[in-house]
Amino acid sequence: xxxxxxxxQIFIGLILGIIVGLVFGEKATVIEPVGTIWLRLxxxxxxxxxxxSLMLGTASLGDIRKLGRIGIKTLVYFIITTVIAxxxxxxxxxxxxxxxxxxxxxxxxLYKNYESKARVGxxxxxxxxxxxxxxxxxxxxxxxxxxxxxxxxxxxxxxxLFGIILTLIKKDKSKILIEFLDSVNxxxxxxxxxxxxxxxxxxxxxxxxxxxxxGINILITLFNYSLVVVVALIIYTLSINSIALSxxxxxxxxxxxxxxxxxxxxxxxxxxxxxALPVALESVEHIGVSREYSSFVIPLGATVNMDGxxxxxxxxxxxxxxxxxxPLGFMDQIYIVVMATLASIGTAGVPAxxxxxxxxxxKQIGIPLEGIALILGVDRFLGMVRTATNVIGNMAxxxxxxxxxxxxxxxxxxxx
Numbered sequence: 001x002x003x004x005x006x007x008x009q010i011f012i013g014l015i016l017g018i019i020v021g022l023v024f025g026e027k028a029t030v031i032e033p034v035g036t037i038w039l040r041l042x043x044x045x046x047x048x049x050x051x052x053s054l055m056l057g058t059a060s061l062g063d064i065r066k067l068g069r070i071g072i073k074t075l076v077y078f079i080i081t082t083v084i085a086x087x088x089x090x091x092x093x094x095x096x097x098x099x100x101x102x103x104x105x106x107x108x109x110l111y112k113n114y115e116s117k118a119r120v121g122x123x124x125x126x127x128x129x130x131x132x133x134x135x136x137x138x139x140x141x142x143x144x145x146x147x148x149x150x151x152x153x154x155x156x157x158x159x160x161l162f163g164i165i166l167t168l169i170k171k172d173k174s175k176i177l178i179e180f181l182d183s184v185n186x187x188x189x190x191x192x193x194x195x196x197x198x199x200x201x202x203x204x205x206x207x208x209x210x211x212x213x214x215g216i217n218i219l220i221t222l223f224n225y226s227l228v229v230v231v232a233l234i235i236y237t238l239s240i241n242s243i244a245l246s247x248x249x250x251x252x253x254x255x256x257x258x259x260x261x262x263x264x265x266x267x268x269x270x271x272x273x274x275x276a277l278p279v280a281l282e283s284v285e286h287i288g289v290s291r292e293y294s295s296f297v298i299p300l301g302a303t304v305n306m307d308g309x310x311x312x313x314x315x316x317x318x319x320x321x322x323x324x325x326x327p328l329g330f331m332d333q334i335y336i337v338v339m340a341t342l343a344s345i346g347t348a349g350v351p352a353x354x355x356x357x358x359x360x361x362x363k364q365i366g367i368p369l370e371g372i373a374l375i376l377g378v379d380r381f382l383g384m385v386r387t388a389t390n391v392i393g394n395m396a397x398x399x400x401x402x403x404x405x406x407x408x409x410x411x412x413x414x415x416x
Contacts, residue, residue, distance in 0.1 A: 007261040007262045007265060009200040010262065010269075011265060013200035013203040013204035013207075014207055016207075017203060017204040017206065017207025017208040017210075018207055018208075020204070020208035020212070021207060021211025021212040021213075025212050026213060028208040028212030029212050031204075031208055031209065032205055032206070034201060034204075034205035035202045036206075037202075038198050038199065038201065038205070039206070039272070041194075042275045043274060046150070046277060046278070047147050047150050047155055048184070048188055049277065050156065050159065050277070050299040051147065051158065051159050052184050052188060054159035054163060054295055055159045055162050055163040056163070056178065056181050056182065056291065057294070057296040058164060058167070059167055059181075060291070067160075067296075070296060070297075070405065071296075073401055074296070074301070075304070077400060078305040081305075081393055082305070082340075083341055084236070084307075085240070085307040085311040085314075086313070086337045087314075087337060088311060089228075089236075089310075089311035089312070089315040090314045090318060090333050092228050092231060092235075092315070093232075093318035096224065096228050098225040099225065099318075099320070099321075099322025137154070138153050138157050140154040140158065146158065152274070152303045159299075166178060188278075189278070189282070195278075196262070196279065199266065202269075203265070203266075203269040206269055225316075225378070228319075229311075229315050233311055233385050236308075237388075237393075241392055244396055244397075245400070248404070249396070249399035249400045249403045250403050251399055251403075256395075256396070256399065259283055259284070259287045260280070260283045260287075260395050263276040263279040263283050267384075267387045267388045267390070268387065269384065270387075271380065271383045271387045273387055273390050276387075277302050280294075280298050280394065280395050281295060281298055289399055289402050290402060293402040293405065294398045297401050298397075301393065301394030302390075302391075302394060305390060308385070312382060312386045313336075313358050314336055314337065316358055316375055317365065317367060318333075319374075319375065320367055320368075320371035320374060320375070321365075323374060324367065324368060332365060336361060340361050358372060359372060
């Protein structure tokens with residue numbers, strides 16, 4: 001009998017989870033611990049994986065100028081794709097007007113059910129540090145505490161710093177450290193393999209719990225809004241990433257999507273970019289992306305690239321404004337693009353962080369923050385789709401950056 005491939009097993013787990021959630025309702029939450037344990041197993045190795053792989057990736061570049069060049073290219077790519085994503089979201093929101101048909105009774109029920117959760121998001125937004133404080137806090141005072149707390153910006157800073165140092169010290173000394181880190185990286189990858197064997201069961205449990213808890217009624221209630229977000233995300237993901245892969249990465253998009261099915265499903269089912277990170281690194285390696293590039297671009301993207309989240313914020317802001325009868329002119333929407341882009345860069349790749357960033361966007365454009373309560377009922381479902389978009393964008397960027405560097409190297413050789 002032919003063995004079922006892992007991505008197929010995970011997809012089956014996803015479908016079975018939806019069925020179990022629909023059949024058993026809230027009783028299905030009893031198996032949530034299975035999914036939580038699996039998710040903790042994955043997230044347990046994220047910090048050491050990012051630290052070690054980014055150090056190796058930085059050290060393997062061997063040139064600080066090359067590191068700076070790749071870093072700038074990566075950030076520019078992420079910013080451009082994020083701006084495009086928000087613009088596409090607002091384009092569909094303007095055409096389909098998702099907030100125009102929401103019943104007043106439904107609106108009142110949504111406020112009643114989700115107002116307390118909205119207040120939590122607003123409170124977190126008010127506690128958010130300033131841009132200067134964020135910049136200062138990137139540099140840790142205690143590297144061990146940084147790893148314990150899982151502060152990803154600080155982890156990335158440490159990895160880049162020590163990776164650069166490995167390129168500066170004598171090669172006979174750095175070689176010993178690099179070989180050690182390479183062995184540690186192999187050990188971490190083995191943990192990933194073990195975790196992935198349990199993925200179908202973890203995905204099943206998580207999906208059953210989500211569906212059992214929220215059902216599909218809330219999706220039906222907010223169908224127009226959900227439809228705009230999902231359609232915009234799918235069109236953006238399949239069009240912009242495919243164009244980037246074809247024109248900039250010189251890769252067949254179909255070949256790419258076939259190779260990265262597993263991290264997409266993991267991102268969708270867990271709603272976490274970090275949970276999908278280990279599998280994403282391995283998947284792009286199968287299509288020829290060197291760890292030299294992927295171990296730099298993808299962990300960085302998991303922290304700063306949130307094109308899917310930014311698109312969602314744009315549509316959500318438009319939707320809430322419509323509910324309150326607040327007209328948004330062209331300049332207002334330009335401001336949403338700017339604010340959502342800046343906010344998305346600081347969005348961590350963990351569940352529900354987008355709500356905090358949405359509160360910042362709404363506050364800046366004068367839309368009542370309490371309106372967040374209107375969309376929280378479907379946030380979990382939409383979060384799954386937007387996280388998958390984020391992860392796809394990170395992997396596509398690694399393809400583009402590698403091709404860009406290879407082209408530069410080829411041009412240099414031709415000139416020489």
